[in-house]
Amino acid sequence: MDYISTRGKIAPVGFIDAVLMGLADDGGLIVPSHLPQLSEATLRAWQQLSYPELALELFSLFVDGEIPREELKQLVDESYGTFRDDEVTPVRRVNNSLHILELFHGPTFAFKDIALQFLGNLYGYISKKRNSTIHILGATSGDTGASAIEGVRGKEGIRICILHPHGKVSKVQELQMTTVDDANVLNLAVDGNFDDCQRIIKELFADVSFKQQYHLRAINSINIARILAQTVYYFYAYFQLAKQGQGEKVNFSVPTGNFGDIFAGYLAKRMGLPIHKLILATNENNILEHFVTAGVYQPGEFRGTHSPSMDIQVASNFERYLYYLNGEDAGAISGLMDGFKRDGQIVVNGAVLEQVQADFAAYAVKNDECLSEISSCYNEYGYLLDPHTACGVAAAHRFTAEDEVTVALSTAHPAKFDEAIRLIDIKQTTPVEIQALSDKPQFQTRVVGTNEAVSEQLVRFF
C-alpha cells in the first residue's frame, strides 16, 4: 500500500514513513493511494471477531506487510489491553432506534485513546526498529493531549510536547495532562484558543528543515494512523447490530470538531461497510454543518461551548474529504487550498453540493439544546451523556427515520465534563481514576501564542 498527499507533490511512501511524516511535506494530508474494497463475504466473516482481532485485520490491509503480523498483533493487543471494558468499545441500546457506541473506556476516558494507545505503541516500535529518535509535537483542545501523553509517557526513545489553550480546557483534561511527571513530557499552556495552538503546530511542521532537525512527529488527527485506527469501531458497532438482525439501515451520528472521527466513518463506508447515513453533529462552532447545508466552508468567530473538544473553527481533516469529493484529484485540491488561503473560504454548489448532502446529514446543536438533551436522556433512560455525545444524540433524533437505527458515538465519559453536567443539577459519581488526579502536583509552562515562543521551548526540550 502506498501513501500519497492530497496535494500530489510528494513521492509515494509506505505505511511507516506515512506515519512518521504526519503532515505531508507538500502541506497536504496523507491518504492511502487506494482504499481496500471489502466483499460481503469478508464482512460476514468479520462479524464474529473480537475488537482486537478486527483491528488486526483492518490494520493488516493498511500496513501491508511492513510490520510482521505477529508483531502487529502484539501492538494491537497491548493497545487495547489497557481498556477497562472487555469489549473495548461496547454498544449500549438506549431504545429501538438509538444505540450508544461507548468509546471512552481507555485510560483517559475519551475516544482519542483508541487511536493514541495504538499510535503510542507504534511509535515505540518504530523507534526501536529504526533506531530513530521520535519527538512528538501536538496541539490539543483537551482530550488529544492527555491521551497522547498517556500513550507514550515513560517510553524510551520518545519525547512529547503538547500545546493546550491556557484556561480553555476542562479541569479534568488539564489535570490528566499536567499531573504526569515523566521526564519525557512537556506541557505548554498557550495564551490563545485551540485554533491558535493548531496553527502554530501546523506552521512549525510546515517548516520541513525545522521538522527534520528536531525529528518532529505528529499525533494530531492529521496523522493517517489515527484515522485508520478509528475506522475499526464503525465496523465493530455495525457488526454488533447486524448480529442482532438490525443491519438494514444503520446510521452513525458523530460529534465533530476536526472532522477526524467522522472521516474515519466515511472511509469505512467507502471500503464497503453498508452505513446508511453519516450524521455530522457540531456545537455552536458550526462551520462544518454550514458547509453541508449551504456548501460554504468559512471559519468564523470562535465560540466557547459545553463541548470544548469540538470548539474548533478550522477542521484539520477536512482536506481529506475534499480530496475524495473531488474524485481524488490532487491538482484540484492544491488549487482549492490556495484559494482557501487567499479568500478564507471554500464554496461548492450544484452536483458537488448534492454529493456532500448525499454523504452527510448535518445539524448544529446550541448550548441549551445540548444541556436539555443530557437532561432528557438521563430522565427518560437513566443514561448520562457527556456534552459532546449529547450533540451527536440530538442530531440523531433529528435524522433517524422510523425504520432506521442510529448509533451515536459517545466520545467521552461524562465525568470528564462535570462542569456542564452540574449546570443541570445532575450529580454523578466520579470514577476513582479521575478522583485521584486532584491530589497530584501539576507540571506545565505558560507561553504566549507565537511560533517563536513555542519553538524556543521546543529547542530547549528536544
Ligand SMILES: *Cc1c(COP(=O)(O)O)cnc(C)c1O
Ligand atoms: C476530539 C473530540 C471530538 C471531536 O473529534 P474530531 O475527530 O476532532 O471530529 C469529539 N468529542 C470529544 C470528547 C473529543 O475529544
